[in-house]
Amino acid sequence: MHAMKVLDAGGLEIALVSHNRRLAGVLTDGDLRRALIDGLSFDSPVAKAMQTHFTWVPPEMDRAVVLDIMKARGFKQIPIVGSDMELLGLHTMDDLLGTKPRENAALILCGGFGTRLHPITATIPKPMIHVAGRPILERIVLHLVGSGFRKIYLATHYLSEMIESHFGDGAKFGCSIEYLKEATPMGTGGSLGLLPSGITAPLLVMNGDLVTHFDAARMIDHHTEAGNLVTVGYSTHIHEVPFGVLDLQKGRVCGWQEKPRVSFPISAGIYVVDPSIPARVRARGATPITWVVESCLSAGEPVGVFPVGEDWVDVGRHEELKKARGVS
The missing domain is CATH 3.90.550.10 (Spore Coat Polysaccharide Biosynthesis Protein SpsA; Chain A)
Structure with missing residues (x-):
């Protein structure tokens, strides 16, 4: 399954599946494990393992609100989506909390x-x-x-x-x-x-x-x-x-x-x-x-x-x- 290589290369425990720049689904490490346990093979199309009902946020949403959603749902990542489901980016917990911890x-x-x-x-x-x-x-x-x-x-x-x-x-x-x-x-x-x-x-x-x-x-x-x-x-x-x-x-x-x-x-x-x-x-x-x-x-x-x-x-x-x- 090509999706496994994408997940491994990205190191973010999530892969975003898009078609013509529109976000069609998301696939996490957990989704992939459950798909394999349910009998899907490595050659199965990613559409059979990905989630098509997922949480996303618009680009204008305040960072503190995004953090609230991620904490409440236990997410480490959340896609940023514009009009007509256009994929614009990905929020990660590390990015939102600041990438360089201070000693102060x-x-x-x-x-x-x-x-x-x-x-x-x-x-x-x-x-x-x-x-x-x-x-x-x-x-x-x-x-x-x-x-x-x-x-x-x-x-x-x-x-x-x-x-x-x-x-x-x-x-x-x-x-x-x-x-x-x-x-x-x-x-x-x-x-x-x-x-x-x-x-x-x-x-x-x-x-x-x-x-x-x-x-x-x-x-x-x-x-x-x-x-x-x-x-x-x-x-x-x-x-x-x-x-x-x-x-x-x-x-x-x-x-x-x-x-x-x-x-x-x-x-x-x-x-x-x-x-x-x-x-x-x-x-x-x-x-x-x-x-x-x-x-x-x-x-x-x-x-x-x-x-x-x-x-x-x-x-x-x-x-x-x-x-x-x-x-x-």
């Missing part, structure tokens, strides 16, 4: 009470609020896994059992997840002190309520190339003054600006820190992340920045949640 770990801060989002957060931790059909935290985890991160720490406190129940050990999301449980709230930097010793590579730290597609891998690389001890991810906040602004000098109007716009670089709640930083925090207990930055600045140690881009929403208030959900 990520710490996601998930312990806050989310008081500004009450009453929603009365029964659900803020990182588990759904945006576009999935929890914010799940979007972050899948994004990081797709960027090559395989070790993720979740710092939890408020309703932590809901987060642990959803993510487990991380295996179904393509990574290893370990929980840093805060007995009492430790601030935005205190959970760094809960990390195990032995971390030797720069660590990504970010808030668990961000909807963003920043380039996490490039931020880590930039941090290393720049020789920073801390790198702060930043976005740009634009404020429009809703009035005409006057330039006054000696009781006279010397200028007029109608509704001027001013912009400020702001912390995006995303950081890369040197592996020596957790030891500094460990003896302090509750610590804001600003202390980490300010202590480095006071010591003359390099603190750099990295632009996370405009695709960034901090879901801290109802207005931002509506924006993230695309609700006006």
Whole structure:
């Protein structure tokens, strides 16, 4: 059977059968084994062994949704099909999860009470609020896994059992997840002190309520190339003054600006820190992340920045949640 040679040569445990570029069927290693057990010979046509009813996805489908389908169905591969069943490609689990695992770990801060989002957060931790059909935290985890991160720490406190129940050990999301449980709230930097010793590579730290597609891998690389001890991810906040602004000098109007716009670089709640930083925090207990930055600045140690881009929403208030959900 020629199909056996195709399966062996491809190394993907699947062969796609097409006719005039239209996908007619799929054949997996399991299909071939079952066909031989049922008595088909090696000379039998592939049509007798292949599946003609199969799962496929369109090219525009979001990667996270494709991952969900593959995890739910236990697939390692899934065909990409266009209009009129045109074969366009093949998603594989390795491709979707990132082909080059990084040695860096990520710490996601998930312990806050989310008081500004009450009453929603009365029964659900803020990182588990759904945006576009999935929890914010799940979007972050899948994004990081797709960027090559395989070790993720979740710092939890408020309703932590809901987060642990959803993510487990991380295996179904393509990574290893370990929980840093805060007995009492430790601030935005205190959970760094809960990390195990032995971390030797720069660590990504970010808030668990961000909807963003920043380039996490490039931020880590930039941090290393720049020789920073801390790198702060930043976005740009634009404020429009809703009035005409006057330039006054000696009781006279010397200028007029109608509704001027001013912009400020702001912390995006995303950081890369040197592996020596957790030891500094460990003896302090509750610590804001600003202390980490300010202590480095006071010591003359390099603190750099990295632009996370405009695709960034901090879901801290109802207005931002509506924006993230695309609700006006």
